[in-house]
Amino acid sequence: MIKLKLNGVSKAYGATKALSQANLDIEAGEVHVLMGSNGSGKSTLSKIVAGSVKPDSGEILLDGQPITITGPQSARSHGIAIFYQELSLAAHRTVAENISLANLPSRAGILVDQETLEERAQHYVTLFDGVTGDGFSLDAVIQDLRADQRQLVEIMKTLSTEASVIIFDEATSALDRAQVDRFFEILRTLKQQGRSIIFISHRMDEIFAIGDRVTIIRDGKIVGTKRIADTNPAEIITMMVGSHDEAGAKPAGHSAPTGAVASALSVQNLTGRGFKDISFTVRKGEILGFGGLHGQGQSAVLRALFGAIPPTSGKIDLDGKPLDPANPRQTIRHGVAYVSGDRAREGVITGRPILENVMPIHYLRDRMKLAHPVVSAGKALPALQALRTKFAGLGFPISSLSGGNQQKVVIARWLIDRPAVLLLDDPTKGIDLSAKTDLFALIRKLAEEGMGIVLYASEDAELLDNADRILVFNGGSIRRELTGAERTRYNLYQAAYEAA
Ligand SMILES: Nc1ncnc2c1ncn2[C@@H]1O[C@H](COP(=O)(O)OP(=O)(O)OP(=O)(O)O)[C@@H](O)[C@H]1O
Ligand SMILES: [Mg+2]
Numbered sequence: 079m080i081k082l083k084l085n086g087v088s089k090a091y092g093a094t095k096a097l098s099q100a101n102l103d104i105e106a107g108e109v110h111v112l113m114g115s116n117g118s119g120k121s122t123l124s125k126i127v128a129g130s131v132k133p134d135s136g137e138i139l140l141d142g143q144p145i146t147i148t149g150p151q152s153a154r155s156h157g158i159a160i161f162y163q164e165l166s167l168a169a170h171r172t173v174a175e176n177i178s179l180a181n182l183p184s185r186a187g188i189l190v191d192q193e194t195l196e197e198r199a200q201h202y203v204t205l206f207d208g209v210t211g212d213g214f215s216l217d218a219v220i221q222d223l224r225a226d227q228r229q230l231v232e233i234m235k236t237l238s239t240e241a242s243v244i245i246f247d248e249a250t251s252a253l254d255r256a257q258v259d260r261f262f263e264i265l266r267t268l269k270q271q272g273r274s275i276i277f278i279s280h281r282m283d284e285i286f287a288i289g290d291r292v293t294i295i296r297d298g299k300i301v302g303t304k305r306i307a308d309t310n311p312a313e314i315i316t317m318m319v320g321s322h323d324e325a326g327a328k329p330a331g332h333s334a335p336t337g338a339v340a341s342a343l344s345v346q347n348l349t350g351r352g353f354k355d356i357s358f359t360v361r362k363g364e365i366l367g368f369g370g371l372h373g374q375g376q377s378a379v380l381r382a383l384f385g386a387i388p389p390t391s392g393k394i395d396l397d398g399k400p401l402d403p404a405n406p407r408q409t410i411r412h413g414v415a416y417v418s419g420d421r422a423r424e425g426v427i428t429g430r431p432i433l434e435n436v437m438p439i440h441y442l443r444d445r446m447k448l449a450h451p452v453v454s455a456g457k458a459l460p461a462l463q464a465l466r467t468k469f470a471g472l473g474f475p476i477s478s479l480s481g482g483n484q485q486k487v488v489i490a491r492w493l494i495d496r497p498a499v500l501l502l503d504d505p506t507k508g509i510d511l512s513a514k515t516d517l518f519a520l521i522r523k524l525a526e527e528g529m530g531i532v533l534y535a536s537e538d539a540e541l542l543d544n545a546d547r548i549l550v551f552n553g554g555s556i557r558r559e560l561t562g563a564e565r566t567r568y569n570l571y572q573a574a575y576e577a578a
Contacts (some may be wrong), residue, residue: 342530
């Protein structure tokens with residue numbers, strides 16, 4: 079019996095077609111998996127069904143009847159609940175309060191009845207007895223809990239709605255094996271009760287363990303639906319990628335330097351928070367790519383190399399000499415540069431002029447000798463111009479620039495004194511296409527001049543188009559190295575989605 083049906087549902091964010099004409103059937107009593115790479119539209123579809131995103135067009139039917147979902151409350155009244163990928167917990171409130179927050183029991187309509195609240199919450203906490211870990215209790219405050227424990231609370235909160243259609247959008251990403259096993263037992267019970275589960279995960283093993291059917295979504299379009307019993311990981315990956323040929327050996331247009339080229343950076347058995355036993359070499363003149371799903375250790379390794387969060391063990395050689403990543407100041411002076419795509423958090427110095435935003439690294443490398451503004455400008459201008467940065471004057475505040483131009487300023491600060499190694503941590507986040515093109519042309523030029531470059535890009539196309547070699551990260555380790563004609567989307571996905 080079809081419980082929920084989507085007919086031609088679409089949603090665009092500006093020029094981004096997050097979801098195009100989606101058709102989908104969810105049966106009663108099934109676990110229906112949604113599978114697709116980062117940014118393919120899974121959360122958009124989920125949020126539309128859960129009422130937190132309004133579709134541009136299309137129709138949703140529940141038990142064969144068209145329904146209008148005007149918001150989250152309206153979805154709930156139709157018996158639809160969602161586990162939010164980004165979680166929806168109140169950080170300063172307790173576990174019990176969060177679980178019951180969705181429909182707070184109240185006395186006289188206003189006061190929260192503490193006893194009923196705890197009783198209700200207890201039931202859902204008990205379901206996870208033995209796997210909640212240290213420090214977990216009904217009155218623990220959310221912000222004191224670990225990531226996996228918070229994810230469990232969001233699961234409990236979702237379960238407490240007793241909804242008949244429940245969406246779990248990456249509910250297991252922080253859970254350990256025992257927690258996932260328990261969660262799956264609960265899902266099987268829900269299935270037996272005839273509830274419909276939409277289940278999103280990037281873990282191939284989970285999908286085969288719990289799914290009844292899987293729908294693959296690519297670039298906002300539904301590609302197809304398969305019975306789990308009739309498919310296999312290779313077929314699913316092929317559907318996610320397109321065809322083999324489409325993904326096929328696309329030459330990056332550059333041949334990687336080969337043979338006796340000296341190494342710019344060499345890393346051995348680097349271990350730290352979020353990554354384990356990482357070993358690789360970046361040659362001078364090479365763009366080495368880091369690939370894989372978000373958050374598999376790529377950024378953590380780059381930040382460790384830069385000295386932002388030092389590794390716990392391992393060996394780093396820069397230009398053949400040992401480097402101690404104890405602090406960023408030292409690594410900068412030795413010629414390591416780090417550019418993050420997260421401008422707001424670790425890039426621009428807000429409220430200060432463009433000139434001051436270009437100069438800090440030079441000052442640091444030059445041991446803080448203050449230069450005359452004219453001398454500074456003479457150094458800043460060529461670096462900004464090399465990136466074709468658009469700005470009215472060096473004295474203008476950094477905030478007067480567009481996001482892409484702000485990012486160019488952040489990169490320009492590294493170009494005054496050429497670093498030996500440039501670490502790029504998803505550097506194009508939020509910048510437009512032409513700025514991206516400029517940026518990658520410049521990165522290639524810097525490589526050709528002999529710099530060693532490491533590029534982590536969350537967009538697969540950026541990686542496949544620009545990296546000479548790709549290391550695929552999965553679960554904090556390097557799972558595979560792709561060189562030459564192996565650099566295909568298919569191989570990238572296969573290594574990224576393999577059980578970690
Ligand atoms: N609020 C928003 N504003 C602008 N663009 C958005 C917004 N939410 C999503 N998008 C864009 O819509 C597309 C689909 O995003 P969505 O979050 O649905 O992907 P997803 O499949 O859930 O990815 P992931 O696996 O990374 O969670 C992406 O290109 C994303 O950048
Ligand atoms: Mg998502």
